[in-house]
Amino acid sequence: MTTSTAFASVSALVRRETSMVYDEGKEYLVEARLNPLAAARGLGLEEYVGRLAFDADERRKAVDALTINETSWFRDHTPYQAFTDAMLPALVEGRQITRRLRIWSAACSSGQEAYSIAMLLDQHLPAGWSHEIVATDISTAMLERVRAGRYSQVEVNRGLPATGLVRYFTRAGRDWEIAERLRERITVRHLNLAAPYTGLGTFDVIWLRNVLIYFDAATKSDILRRMLPMLAGDGYLLLGSSETTLDLPAELAAAWRREQIGRVPVYRRAPTGSLTPSLTSTGDRPCAR
Amino acid sequence: MRAMIIDDSRAMRSILRRIVAGLDFETSEAEHGQAALDQLRAGVVPDVCLVDWNMPVMDGYTFITEVRANPAWRDITLMMVTTEGEQRQIVRALAAGAHEYVIKPFTPDAIVDKLSLLGLVPA
Amino acid sequence: MTVVVSAGVPETEDVLAITEDVWTALLGDDATLVPRDVPPRSSFDADAWSAATTISGGWQGVVTIELGEAAARRLTTRMLALAADGEATDSDVADAVGELVNMVGGNVKGLLPGPSTLSLPAVAAGRAAFSRDTVLACRVDLAWQDGPVRVSVHVPQEGPR
Numbered sequence: 001m002t003t004s005t006a007f008a009s010v011s012a013l014v015r016r017e018t019s020m021v022y023d024e025g026k027e028y029l030v031e032a033r034l035n036p037l038a039a040a041r042g043l044g045l046e047e048y049v050g051r052l053a054f055d056a057d058e059r060r061k062a063v064d065a066l067t068i069n070e071t072s073w074f075r076d077h078t079p080y081q082a083f084t085d086a087m088l089p090a091l092v093e094g095r096q097i098t099r100r101l102r103i104w105s106a107a108c109s110s111g112q113e114a115y116s117i118a119m120l121l122d123q124h125l126p127a128g129w130s131h132e133i134v135a136t137d138i139s140t141a142m143l144e145r146v147r148a149g150r151y152s153q154v155e156v157n158r159g160l161p162a163t164g165l166v167r168y169f170t171r172a173g174r175d176w177e178i179a180e181r182l183r184e185r186i187t188v189r190h191l192n193l194a195a196p197y198t199g200l201g202t203f204d205v206i207w208l209r210n211v212l213i214y215f216d217a218a219t220k221s222d223i224l225r226r227m228l229p230m231l232a233g234d235g236y237l238l239l240g241s242s243e244t245t246l247d248l249p250a251e252l253a254a255a256w257r258r259e260q261i262g263r264v265p266v267y268r269r270a271p272t273g274s275l276t277p278s279l280t281s282t283g284d285r286p287c288a289r
Numbered sequence: 290m291r292a293m294i295i296d297d298s299r300a301m302r303s304i305l306r307r308i309v310a311g312l313d314f315e316t317s318e319a320e321h322g323q324a325a326l327d328q329l330r331a332g333v334v335p336d337v338c339l340v341d342w343n344m345p346v347m348d349g350y351t352f353i354t355e356v357r358a359n360p361a362w363r364d365i366t367l368m369m370v371t372t373e374g375e376q377r378q379i380v381r382a383l384a385a386g387a388h389e390y391v392i393k394p395f396t397p398d399a400i401v402d403k404l405s406l407l408g409l410v411p412a
Numbered sequence: 413m414t415v416v417v418s419a420g421v422p423e424t425e426d427v428l429a430i431t432e433d434v435w436t437a438l439l440g441d442d443a444t445l446v447p448r449d450v451p452p453r454s455s456f457d458a459d460a461w462s463a464a465t466t467i468s469g470g471w472q473g474v475v476t477i478e479l480g481e482a483a484a485r486r487l488t489t490r491m492l493a494l495a496a497d498g499e500a501t502d503s504d505v506a507d508a509v510g511e512l513v514n515m516v517g518g519n520v521k522g523l524l525p526g527p528s529t530l531s532l533p534a535v536a537a538g539r540a541a542f543s544r545d546t547v548l549a550c551r552v553d554l555a556w557q558d559g560p561v562r563v564s565v566h567v568p569q570e571g572p573r
Contacts, residue, residue: 072402153374153392153519154433157399161406162390166380173523174426297532298511299504300491304438307493343514343530372518375526393515394437 003027006049010034013052013059014066032109032139033065039194040216071112072159075209079238082261083205084120087236091204092126094234101131104203104230106193107211108135110155111146111186117207118182119164134200136191143188149178193223197230204232210240221248228255228269237267290409291315291335295325295352296370297344301393305339305370308397312410322347326355329362336364337409339400340387342371342378350382357386366407370395421473421549422523422565428552430519431563434512435556439490448560450553455539458560460484462540463509465517469528473549473567475517476540477509483559484509506535516563545569 010030031045038048041058052059074080091101101121105114114135121131135146156165156176169176189200193211206227212220224245231237237256239245245256245267257270292314294305299320306316317333319325321344338356340349347355349369356362368389369382379390389403404410435443456462458480467473479487488500488508500508510533521528542548546566554561 072398074406077406152433154396154399154437157391157395157402159402159406162379162383162387165390166376166383169376171374171376171522174429174519298507298514300488300508300511303492343518343532345532372515373530374518374522375528377527393518394434396437 003046006046009049009052010062010066014063028139028141030066032142034062035138036211036215037061037065040219071109073112073156073164074116074159074161075113076241078262078264079207079209080116080120082264082266083117083238084124086261087205087266088120088124091234092129095204099129101125101129101205102201102203103131103133104200104206104208105133105135106191106206106208108137108146108188109139109142110151111135111142111149112151112155112159113207113209114146114186115149115168115178115182118185119168121185122168122182131185132187133185134187134189134203136189136193136200138190138192140190143190146186146188147183149183150175151178152176194219197226200230202230202232202235204235206231206235206237208237208239210243212239212243217247221252224248224256225252231269233269235268239265239267290337291317293317293319293325293328293333293335293338295319295322295338295344295349296341297321298341301341305400308400309339309404311397312401312404321345322349322352322355325352329356329365334362334365337366337368337404337407339368339370342369342373342382350385353382353385353387366409368403368407370400421567422520424550424552426523427516427520427550427563427565428554430516431552431554431561433519434515438487442490442557445554445556445561448553448555450562456560456562460539460560461505461509461535461537463506463513463533463535464540465513465533466531467517467521467524467528468531470526471521471524471528473520473524473565474542474546475513475520476542476562476564476566477513477516478540478560478562478564479509479512480559480561483556483561486557486559487512502537506537509533510535520565540564542566 007027007030034048035045038045041048043051052062103117105117108114114133118133125131137143150172152175156169168179168182212223215223227237245253245258255270256267259266259268292309294302294316296302297320302318309316317328317335319328323346340352342349349371353367356365356367367387368391369387370391370393372393374392382390389407391399391403401410432445435445456478460478460480461484462476462478464474464476467475484505485500488505491508492500492504494500513533518530521530545568547569549565549567551562551564
C-alpha cells in the first residue's frame with residue numbers, strides 16, 4: 001500500500017464512520033494521529049492502515065485518534081486552574097533560592113498546552129523568577145508549528161480567552177502569531193516518549209495529558225516508570241482526565257501518589273524509597289510519541 | 290440558563306440558537322441592540338447575551354456600553370459573536386465590558402468552549 | 413495628492429481560504445468547494461443571488477458574493493435548519509446570503525490595514541452590479557454541490573487610498 005492509497009483509505013474510513021473529512025493536504029494530521037497507534041503495533045503507517053480493513057478493534061481506535069483528540073487552549077480548564085491556584089504557589093514557596101521553574105509539555109502537538117502554560121506563568125510567576133517550558137513531540141511537523149507560534153482563526157476561537165488573544169497575539173494575515181516573549185520561553189525538542197529521556201533534565205511539573213491512551217499497557221507502564229526520575233521530589237505529574245496510574249503493576253503504582261486538587265487528580269512521587277533501581281532503568285521500546 | 294441571541298441575521302440567530310439549545314439553554318432573540326435593550330427593560334434578563342457587532346438601529350458595541358451602564362444588569366455575561374476581527378476592535382469591546390469574543394465563522398465547539406470558559410456550562 | 417498603494421489588495425489565496433472557512437463552519441462535512449474554471453471578465457453565468465459589503469476607512473473596497481439560485485436556497489435551508497429546500501422564502505435567502513457576505517467581508521477586512529468599518533450587507537436577487545469607478549482586485553470562482561459560487565473584491569479605480 002502506498003502512502004497516498006493509505007491516506008485515501010483512511011480518509012474514506014473516517015468519512016464512513018464519522019462523516020469527518022480529511023481532504024488532501026491533511027496528510028500530516030492523519031500521520032500525526034495514526035503513527036503512534038501504528039508504532040504501538042510495531043507496524044509502519046502503510047501496513048497499519050492495511051490492517052484496519054479487517055481489525056475492527058484497531059479501526060475504532062484509529063477513528064477515535066483521528067476524531068476526538070482535538071487540541072484546544074486551556075483544555076479542560078480545571079488542570080490549569082489547579083496549576084495556578086495550588087501547584088504554582090507551592091512550587092514558588094519551595095524554590096526561593098533558585099527562583100526557577102521547569103515545565104515539560106510532553107506530546108505537545110501543535111503547542112496550545114505549552115503556550116497556555118506560558119500565558120499563566122507570564123501572569124502569575126513572581127517578578128525575578130525564570131522559567132523554561134520544554135515542549136516535546138514525535139512529529140517534527142508539529143514541532144515546527146510550535147516554533148512558529150502561528151494559529152488560524154479557527155484555532156484561536158477554541159478555548160482561548162479573548163483577553164489572552166489580545167494580550168499575547170498579533171494578527172499576521174489570516175493567522176494570529178503568539179508574542180515573542182512567550183515563544184522564547186519554549187524549548188522545542190523532538191522526542192519519542194517510548195525512547196530514552198536523555199538530556200532533558202528534571203521538571204517541576206510534567207504535563208502528560210491525553211497521550212497514554214495511545215499506548216499499550218506495557219509501554220504505558222514503562223513511560224510512567226521512566227517519568228519518576230524526570231520529576232522533582234515535590235513536583236507534579238498531570239494526566240488526561242481518562243488516564244490514571246491506578247491500573248499499573250502494584251510496585252509501580254505504589255511509586256506514584258495520587259492527590260486531588262479540587263476535582264483534578266495530580267500524581268506525585270511517593271515519599272518513601274519504595275522505588276527499586278530496576279524500576280528506574282531506561283526502557284527502549286520501539287514505540288512512538 | 291437563559292441566553293439572548295442578538296444578531297440581525299435570522300440565519301445566524303438560528304445557528305446560535307441550536308448550539309445553545311443543545312446545552313439546555315432557554316433562548317430569546319433580538320434583531321438589533323435596541324430591540325435587545327427593550328427586552329431587558331421589559332424584564333427578559335438572560336444569563337448571557339451573544340451579541341453581533343454590525344447591526345442596524347443599534348450596534349453590538351453600543352449595546353454592551355448601555356448594558357454596562359446599568360448596575361441592575363451587572364450579572365449578565367456578554368459575549369460578542371461577530372465577523373469583526375480587527376485586534377483593536379476586540380480590545381475596545383473587552384474594555385467596554387464584553388467578557389468573551391468569538392470571531393465568525395465559528396464551529397459549534399468554539400461557542401461551547403467559550404461558554405464553558407465563562408462557567409456557564411460544565412467543563 | 414499622492415496615491416499610496418500600501419498593503420494593496422487581498423491575495424486570492426487568502427480570499428479562497430476565508431471562503432472555505434465560512435463554508436466549513438456552516439456546513440461541516442458538506443462544505444467541499446471545488447475550483448471552477450471561468451474566463452476572466454465574464455459575468456456570473458447563472459440565475460443568481462448576490463450580496464455586497466463595503467469596507468471603508470484604512471482600506472477601501474467592496475466584497476461581493478454571488479451564488480447560483482439552487483446553491484443559495486440549499487445553503488439557506490442548511491443555515492436555518494429547514495426541512496426542505498422548498499421551504500426557504502426569498503426573504504430567508506436574502507438574509508442567509510447577507511450573512512455570508514458579512515462573514516467573508518469581515519474576514520477580508522481583517523487582512524487589510526485598518527481601522528476600517530464594514531457596512532451592513534446589501535442583497536439582491538440577481539447578478540451583482542459593479543460600480544464603474546471600481547476595478548476588480550481579486551476573484552474566486554468555485555462550485556458547491558454543482559452550483560456556482562463567486563467571491564470578488566473590488567477597489568476604487570485609482571487604487572486604494
